[in-house]
Every structure is written in structure tokens, then in C-alpha cells.
Amino acid sequence: MESARITRRRFLRDSARAASALALSAWGLQAGQKASHAQELTFPVERGASLRVLRWSQFVTTDRPIFEENARRFTQRTGVPVRVEYETWTDVQPKAAAAANVGSGPDIVIGFFDEPHLWADKLVPVTDLAEYLGRKYGGWFDVCPQYGYSPQRNAWIAIPIGAPGVALNYRVSWVREAGFDPDPARFPKTTDEFLRLCRALKARGHPTGFALGKAVGDGNTWVHWCLWAFGGRAVAPDNRTITINSPETANALEYARALYETMIPGVAGWLDPHNNRAFLAGEISLTNNGISIYFAAKNDFPEIAQDMNHAFFPVGPVGRPTELHLFSQAYIFSYTRYPNAAKEFLRWVMEDTQYGRWINGMLGYVSHPLKAYTNLTVWRSDPKALPFRDAVARMLPHSYAGRPGPEAARALAEFVIVDMFADACTGRRSVRDAMRAAEDRLRRIYRG
Template sequence: MVDGRRITRRRFLQDSARAASALALTAWGLEGARGTASAQELSFPVERGASLRVLRWSQFVTTDRPIFEQNAARFTQRTGVPVRVEYETWTDVQPKAAAAANVGSGPDIVIGFFDEPHLWADKLVPVTDLAQYLGRKYGGWFDVCPQYGYSPQRNAWIAIPIGAPGVAINYRVSWVREAGFDPDPARFPRTTDEFLRLCRALRARGHPTGFALGKAVGDGNTWVHWCLWAFGGRVLAPDNRTLTINSPETANALEYARALYETMIPGVAGWLDPHNNRAFLAGEISLTNNGISIYFAAKNDFPEIAQDMNHAVFPVGPVGRPTELHLFSQAYIFSYTRYPNAAKEFLRWIMEDTQYARWINGMLGYVSHPLRAYTNLTVWRSDPKALPFRDAVARMLPHSYAGRPGPEAARAMAEFVVVDMFADACTGRRSVRDAIRAAEDRLRRIYRS
């Protein structure tokens, strides 16, 4: 009895769950972030004479860079702070950021991928105040966001999630129908078994598939992690210490990937992120995993392909639930900057609804939003073929699953350990057993160091 009220087991469990949730939100700096009430407006007073350098990944859709730079120019007009935006290929952002972290000089802001900021968490400006403000104002962050943006080491948010270039199955409608399957996204294969049957049927009719197995930051990592998790495999246990990659579930995932590899076009072992885009638009493959960039390019330059393609979410494997990874991107500020307030104000500016909505809508939804309020953006209602990308961040798992993002997970991702394991097994460079052992050895060195 408490205050004269009887506490039932169900009531106790409900109250305990609410308390645990509240503690987690407090630890992440997210108190009240799930509310939808308007937050008190926040701005950071910029330093006198401030200027900013921003390093970010290069565009994959042609409207990305112009709109991003227009938003930056409007920030300059509003604050008087010049902003220079520099672009690098996806694989080159992290090495450039690492060099800046080591020498203590370079861009003020970096927009990179996954848990990259955790590699140099002690060299970043905390952004908890900004993360809390955005969460409160825009309905809360999706669950994966604090896992990436918050640093237990610093007891603070060290990065602001920007979103994720979402990934879905891109396919040719007429060829899927020719293979005997319904091309409607609502009826597209929903299980890994049915998906493999489709891929085999496509290959048998002269329409191979194609999935990157080279050092592809986006397309390589996303599909192999989906496959690993779909069969119950994982790199780490929830304690974030015990390596679990060497398991029957991982072996089952690799055997499935080997069967899928037999349906692919030759050469995928060397594919980087642009290769499947080109192969799809050239009519060389019938199906791949990719963002909306293929459809975006097709609408502009290959309208017949745009009309004959569609998107579907990844099928579900034996674990019975979605196991998706998307190209999570976040922005962070190096502590060597002379203008931390200007940098935080710039990030606040680009994440506010006027600028952010303009950017996402203009890219046809190439980046899926990290804040719940942006679920209602115009792009998600204007073109049904964009809809499968809308909930990418809401559905995704962190690449460190079932462990936590952090320096070790970031290094394992940077070294393509899981991608290499799949490539070794699929191409026959190693047996399934040896591919797993090689990955386990690499992971052991990473996590012990």
C-alpha cells in the first residue's frame, strides 16, 4: 500500500518502466524532449569577427549542395558570419576530420557519419543545450539519435544528428513482374526467403542484382549489417564488451549472403557507393539497395527508368523484426574553434523548420529526418515512391548493435570489418568459418585496444 492505494504487479511494472524511461531521458539530456509543445526559442550570441569552415560529405543529388549553400548564405546575411563549406567524398570525410583532431586545426564544424565523433569525443564542444532545445521543439529525437549523439565519456551530447540518407530496395517494376512477383511495394517480398526467390528469378531471366561488397560507406555497410542482424548475428553483446560475432547466427547470415551473391552481376566485390547507381541506371542490374538518389537522377535524365522503378523497405529475416541500418549523419564542433557560439548557432539555424524542410523537400527526401515533427514534411506526401525512405531513422538500429556506439565501434566501422567478412565469404576468399574467425580476430584487437 502507498498513500492508501494498493499497488498491483501490473501497476508496479508500469511505474517502473516509466521511471526507467525518465532516467534514460535524463541521462541523455532529453528531459521533456518527447513533448510537442513549442520550446522557448534559443539562440547563441555569435562572437565578434566570427567566421566558420564547414566540412561535409559530397552530394549525391544535385539539389543538395545548392540548397545547403543557400541556407548557409542566409545565415551569413542574418548574422554577418561568413561560412565556407568544403566537400569531400564520403570515404574522405573521416580522414580529414582525424587530421584536424590530431593537429588541432581545420574546419570548425564537420558533418560526418555514424559514431565518428566518438573517436575524438574529448576534442569536441558539448552541444547538450542545442540537442535539448531541438528535441523539445520538434517532438523529440528518434530513439537511435541519442545513442549516436550522446557521449557517456563526456556526460554530454557531442554531436547533433542531421538525419540519414535512408536506404531501401530499388527495383525495376517490369522486371519484377516478369519474374512472377507483384511489384507493388505493399506486396513486395517481406521475408528474406521470399526475397531470395525473387533475386534468383530475376537472375534466371537475365536481370542480375547488385550489392556493393567493396569499401562502400553507405551501400556496403547498410546491406551487410541488415543481413547479419536479420539472422540474429551481431558483433557485440549488450554489455558492450563480449564479442558475439562468432556464432551460428552469423554463419547463417553469411550462407544466405552467399546465395544472394550468386544472383549478382560480376564485379560487386570492388564496388564503392557510386557503382550500383551507375549499373542500375545503365540497365545492368534489376535490383539493389540504395538511397533515393537513383530515382532522383532517373527523374531528371532517364524518365523511362524513373517510371519503371520503385522502392521497398528491406525484408525481415528469421528474427522477425526490422533490422535496418541507414547512413546516419551528424554534425560536431571541434573545441579548437575560436567561435563555438557561432558554430552552434549555425547548426541550430540549419535544423530549424524553415531551413531543414527546404533542404529535405528539395532533395526529394534523400535524407530521412531525425526529429519526429518532420514526419509530416511535404516530400513524404507528394511522391509515393519516396515514402519507403520516410521512417528510415525511426526504424534503424545503431551499427554497433547490440552494443553501444563509441570509439571501438567507430573504428570497426571505419575498417569495414563486417563488410570484409561478408566479402570474404561471398567471393570465396575465405570459407564462412574462416571469414568469421578473421573478423573476430580484428574485432578483438580493436576492442582490447
């Protein structure tokens, strides 16, 4: 369980499993091991049932028609009408919070990160569905039970839907100019080599750009990657002991400072959309982002789409991928009058015919949580989308090494880790002071 001591030769799955031992010990599923004889499962839909589904509004225009088509077929098959409501992805949480507090609202919510754990005891357990899906589709990736399973309820309370993944976006020709191989398979694989690349890019007048403002997606993903790559962790697995003030964190911050020198001025104020624009304008050569830049480029800047590619984040001294991606899950409020219909709907959405069509239609924006879906056609259609395929496989939960829950939600919402990196990078604070400030804030949040 001492994941700080994990050695390089250990494989991704082992270490992630070690980190999630708490969740796994109560889980008892051993997903993926008895993959073969998956029995069909259906939930007896209540008579006269109808469903309201609240979800994030689409990242890509092909998403919504497919999702609604799936819902329509569900209605045809079961006779259960489904009404789908959309909100901007950051606005799902306040609506769900009001619904949880009031005890009425949508039956199913498809939200992000900790949401189900903020109102865990208001949700319908979905262990049967989660285990069934895991059995049938080759098992969940290791991060999934950490997000979907609630130790407090001793049950799965949410069904992982997938991760809008984040990868390194880079300009092929400039990487080549800088003397590196632009093939994603040979892109720098270690943090050291990556830093050399960034410096070479900057030296040629093509700075990098990584958000250090309150960018929910882009800011959080890269700083957590960096922190974990050097073995730093906000909190110990007991979810109480704050472990941020450590030599590992200091190394991560020193590394980030070096990286910051290769960045374009202004990143300290960047929110999520900034790097998209800077990249498309050719102001930066390298950034971290979802596949959205690539799609904007395909539509309006074909020459940039031609000249860009994606790669995994490099691996740091801990010797295994330490990525963070946005993570979406669906959960059912227990005030629903039709829990079976709701489960049946989620089952329907996650079965291969529907889920495959949906994920394929999202063109690589969202990657799958179930191992069998690694074979979906979307991951073969465009080689440039390939690095997004493994987002869920390579990620750790944002609460690492603790558990998702109100404390982790709040640490994320308050950008404690992002601020620590921004403080250290911009020189507002020394590395030591930045760590101490973060430690202080985390202590207050976890009240450890």
C-alpha cells in the same frame, strides 16, 4: 537488454530503445514525450564572431545553393559571416582528423558515423541544443542519441543532421514478371519471401546485385542489415565481448550465400558506384542504393525511372527492421572562439524553416532525424521517394550492439563484416571459418 531474445510482436521503438539503454540511462531527456511547449532558444552570439563550416560536398545539385542561402540569411540576421567549405564525403574525415589533432581549422564539421566519438573530448557539448530540438520537433528517432550522445562526456557532442538513406531499388516490370506484386507496400516483407523473389528474378535472366567489395555505403548497409536481421551482432552492449561467432551469424551467412547465387558475377569487387551502372544498364533487376540511381534515371533514362521503384529491406527472424544507413552529424570543435555562434548556426540550420527547405531541396537524398520532419513535403512529392523517408526511424547504429567510437570506426573502415560476408559468399572460406576470421579481427580491434 538481451535483444537476441526480442520477440516479433515487440515494436521497433521498444527494441531499439532496449539496445540503447546504456546511452539512454545517461541521457535523461525522454525525447518526444513532452513535445508541446517548446520554448524558443537562442544562443547569445559572441561579438565579432565568424564561422567556418566544413561539410560533405553535395550529392545532388540543389543542395548547395539552399545550404548557402540558409547561411546567408543567418549572416543577415546575426551579423556572423559563415564560410562553407566542401569536401567529398569520404574526405571529410581526414581533414577533421588533422583539425582535431592540430587544434585549429573549421569551427563546425558535418561528418559521418563515429567521427565525433573519435575526438569526443575536443568537442563543445551541445546537450542544450539537442534537447531543445528534440522537444520542439517531436523527439529524435531512437538511433540519434546513440550517435549524438557521448557516455564518456556525459553529454551530447553532435547534432544529428540526417541519413542519406538506402533502400532496395528494383525494376517494376521484372518483379511483376517474376510473379510478385511490384507495389512497394506489398513488396516482400520477410527475408524468406525476399529470397524467393530474388531466385525468381534470377531464373528469368535478371540477376540481382549487392556489393561485396569495399563499398563504404552499399556494401556495409546490406551486409549489416542481413547480419542483424538474423540476430547476429559484432559485439555485445558492453562494447568488449565479441559475439560475432554465433548460430545467428551463421544463419545470416547461409542466407547471404543463397542470395549470392542470384547475383550477377563480379559483385565481389564492387565499390559504391558499380551497382548504379549495372542497374541503369539493365544488367541487374534489384540492388540496394540511395536515391541516386533514380535521379540519374530521371535525367538520362526516363524509361528506367518509370519502371523502377524502392522498397524497405525485408524483416528477418528478429522481427523488426534492422537497417543501416549512412549517418551524418554536425559537431563543434572546442578550439572555436565562437561556440555560441556555432550553436546558434546549427540551431538555425535545424529549425523547420531552414531545415525543411534544405531537406526538401535534397529531393529525398537525406532523411531527417527529428520525428516532426516526417511531414516534410519532399516525402509527399514523389511516391517513389517514400521508402527513404523512414531511413533514420528504421536504422540501427553501425556499432550495434556496442557504441560508436574508435573500435567501431575501425571495424567499419576495415570492412570486417563485409569481408566476412564476401568470404562466405564467394567460397573463399566456409561459413565457420569466415566467422572465425571476423571474430579474430574484431577481438584484435576491441582488444577484448
